[in-house]
Amino acid sequence: MNLNKYNQIYQEISSDISGGKYKKDDVLPSEHRLVETFDVSRETVRKALNLLQENGFIQKMKGKGSVVIYNPSMDFTVSHLTSFKEIQQLKTKQYSTAVVELKRYPAEQFPKVMVALDLAPEDKVWQLIRQRKYEGKTHIVDMDYFTVDMMPGLSIQVAEDSIYEYIEKKLGLTIAYSHKEITFDAMTEHEIELFDHNDLSYVATVRSVVHLNDARPFQYNISKHLASEFKFVDFSRRFHGD
Amino acid sequence: MNLNKYNQIYQEISSDISGGKYKKDDVLPSEHRLVETFDVSRETVRKALNLLQENGFIQKMKGKGSVVIYNPSMDFTVSHLTSFKEIQQLKTKQYSTAVVELKRYPAEQFPKVMVALDLAPEDKVWQLIRQRKYEGKTHIVDMDYFTVDMMPGLSIQVAEDSIYEYIEKKLGLTIAYSHKEITFDAMTEHEIELFDHNDLSYVATVRSVVHLNDARPFQYNISKHLASEFKFVDFSRRFHGD
């Protein structure tokens, strides 16, 4: 898809790192070298390297070079989806999805959703409830809200497959960013039912509002994870700006 | 500190947004305009705008402009520290810090720490345990491990003030990035003591390994938060790279 040069360079180097061609603590070829091998300008190489740095593959050091900090084995420590990266990987895991409910409601029914999705009281929203099961046991219960006007064709079919593929491939919309919040809560009665088991009645709650690349709020998601099975992993860089 | 141009522009615009000069859904002046007002080249303006976008202040739209997506009121939804941003803000909150323990151990005593900090079995590490109290109640228990060689002068004094200031101002080291992992766990006996109360015996555990800008691992931190008081907030962008 992405035909620009710095992205191609990013792809090539990041898969070289994931694939083991460059290992942790290796130093990448210098920017000057990369300019030669890829036959592009230096700023283009630098865009690719900055992407690699932001995404936790390398650390650039003035006067030294770009050192690989990524260890492929870290990939497998992630057990459940909470980030976009993991959402994309959902299909590769053995979760089965069961749709519990898919209904239209007036937005005023859910005040928080109404505010988050920037809707009028009489606007219609989809409420979608799904169980994510692993080896027959429900690990995650997802509660989603979408603006009906933006997703006229939502169906149980689609909800059982990938909603994100439907959004991006069929509707031609582009997901851009999200705000997320994680808390720890006791299960409600309804949740105890949905998790159909009762040895531990606590959940990790991930609430998020997902926006498109035109900044429209698109999805309000409440994802309840069995607390004992939940793990959130994150890579972050410190911002030095003063 | 940071004397480069794009950072100054970033600072100016981000504080204009935080301060309410630009409100949510406002459109920033075009890149062309900003080039004129700041008297810099376009790529420099673009670096500042890209920073604003990465940090959740604006969304850039081809053909339209840069729209403000940041709402200052979101700032106050954060209740506890989990990110670098919040660590920097710790001093502005009314936590008091009590040092429970500060001792040297051979690294082999803590195998996970030894691996994470890349140490030999006989290398020495500091173990530091601190309670963070709010209105007399312990909300957070921090367990930290540092390489003694890198922090020869660590003391209870320093541990009660800001360790990060000591690291960056006194030792001249620069924090660059960290890997973080959040889980929810039942309290251990020791933790029940340290939290000196027992209405809810669950904690949110944030484990992180912090690295310097030369990629050396520096700190292994286990931060236990009273589960009922814990909230982690996050802004993230989806990467579109294929």
Added chain:
DNA sequence: GAGTGGTCTAGACCACTTG
């Protein structure tokens, strides 16, 4: 001093949005 990454410039061409 040679090599590395960090910042900045002036200009070009393109794709998208809006009238």
Added chain:
DNA sequence: AAGTGGTCTAGACCACTCC
């Protein structure tokens, strides 16, 4: 057609590291 952001270039000067 005019205005917007996205990509890319060729070159410059600087700060840092290592020998």
